[in-house]
Amino acid sequence: MLCRVADSLFWMSRYLERAENQARFIDVTSSIALGYRGSEQALWSSLLHAGGDAEAFLQRYAAPTRENIINYLLFDRRNLNSVVSCLTAARENARSVRETLTAPLWEAVNRFYLRVRTDAAQQPRILKQPHQFLERIKRSAHQVLGVREATWSHEDAWHFSSLGYQLERADKTSRILDVRYFLLLPMLHTGSEQLDVVQWAALLESTGALQMYRRTWGPIQPARVVDFLVLSPTFPRSLRFCIDAAEATLRAISGNTTADPRNEAEVLVSETSRRLASLRAEDIMATGLHPFIDQFQTTLNGIGAAVSGTYFQIPTPA
């Protein structure tokens, strides 16, 4: 597989996954903002923090109102992480490696992009009532995943695409957990108040985890929510699941069947995987979720850089 093509497949997948997460975050936030008893602005602002976009946002918008934030996250082309920007980038990447995608997969990505572009013409209406639009984004993203699964041989191209999805998911789950936990934390410590089940449920729902959590744990308890999103070995958006999957993907790419990692990226994922397997949610909460996620983010960046150095950026021999 050409290095350039592997790079584009990786990023195509990251952008598609990013668009879907963005849509889900906004959808869940819209839903819990109705009748919210805390600061609605803090709730919406948390989405900016989750994307690491708060500063850039404030440079461009007067106030962090709901509509401004939704606009920024969905339609603003200056925001490289907006849904429109993500899909433009995903489609551009797909177009540059179109010959390696199956025809149905390319068409699914192209349709996804065209659909959002057409819908974006109704921006004012969507800003007021984003739900149907967000639902279509999620559905289109799932369609791409389905076509990808059903039509593409599980070879290098597929693996590099998978790796993009896995790392992006790990990143997004960790970020949303970080910012929402921060909002819920004060209530957790006052003790007197009843547990805000609605808010904890919403945190799970932000990653589409609520139903699966219920089947595993039943009643909502903060430590179990953290356990589920960070340490579940079976839920496809938990940190641990994504890292384990990335490890398997990296080994499939290098053809490594031995116990030892073969390159820097494999070293990093295997260390992280072992660490996550040995942790308990209580330990993480006792030392603080935020520093834990901070460190996790640093590791993710390191994995991304190592993958790029090993597979994407090959200098021309002199």
Place this chain on the structure above:
Amino acid sequence: MTQTAPNYDELLTPSGVPRHSALSECLAALSADVLAERQKLAEEELLEKGITFAVYGHDAGTEKIWPFDVVPRPIPAHEWQQIEAGLKQRIRALNLFLDDVYNEGRILRDAVIPEALIRTAKTYRPECRGFRPPGGVWTHVTGTDLVRHHDGTLYVLEDNLRCPSGVSYVLENREIMKRVLPEVFEGSVIAPIDDYPERLLEKLLSTAPADAEHPTAVVLTPGIYNSAYFEHSFLAQQMGIELVTGPDLFVDRDDTVWMKTTRGPRKVDVIYRRIDDDFLDPEVFRPDSMLGVPGLMRAFRAGRVTLANAPGTGVADDKAVYQYVPDIIRYYLSEEPILSNVPTYLCSDPQQCAYVLENLASLVVKPTNESGGYGILMGPVASQDERERCAESIRRDPRNYIAQPMLTLSTVPTVINGRLAPRHVDLRPFILFGEQTFVLPGGLTRVALREGSMIVNSSQGGGSKDTWVLQQN
């Protein structure tokens, strides 16, 4: 513009009798609404499949949907046999010519073609002197432009021996056609075209350097902003080979070409390059080229890699050399040309130049080394001012211009605002040259969508049609 002579219509005789009754009956049975609806369906499908081309001069990355018209252009079997034989003859002669001008130069010594004409051609590549490509194949892929004048004769308008494009649209047009207007296929037996990618791959692999045991072929593209990017990507996908850009390749000290893969460098033996000669290798041609591969010509000349088409083929489709193609055919093959050439006046010849300058109002003037319909003056429809500026350019650089009488292109009914109206068309068949020369039945029919217009280039408002070579039942 008004026509003095009646148009030749590809579907109807002048007295209105259908030339192909089955097709005409099917079309007649479709109401205007149905045609318009199918036309819309076709456009939606093209959009979803991302079948586009980029137009230069707009924002980078501006893609336009490939304009497609649902009424096919038929070619009867007996006529196609002539065309096919004529194209094979022409391409064979032109490849012998290329081999000769870059080696012995017999045709120049025998004064069949003035040596000065070759030496002054901008597309003549001294770098190719003394080179013989594997199998004597210089032009692996040719896309010859044919037009039918109102006298019913088909003429070769241009040979396009460098990087002709359009074949992907031929294949996609047929696919779209089958999906949106299946009923018109009834009662007609049409030559299939689906095997083109297979044939192209065979051709590329068969011209690999002799020492390549399991040769690897790639398609080299300038990238996603090139107007024909869709085609590059389509062909790579259909052949199951890598689509590479210049920076994906490098040439080592032993003149071997490699591509950078995630498993390390992989040797490349054949490059179907869709980059012009000028940009191919910054070491030899334009040093500012970011699209090419440094050292590629070295590897090519050392016989370590096959370039399809070979560099330097442009000298044979120089519009001034065009006039000599009938002589070229006679010289190398001792045969009479099967296909007609358009009478051509060379401005490099003082007498012919004087004639051209006196008759600008009735002639078409073309620069000898341009494609895509750029720089052409259509004398009969040009303004006085345009003609004067053209005359000035001719006087300044006569070698750079030729002139031809204005041909009236034949027409095919086309869906215009929901109804059928005649529009002018040309035809670009594709030829894969080699020991076994293959001509794709039909080719790309381009149509000028503006009433009366003869400009069929997609960059200038042209559309396209499916082309049917009708077989006998």
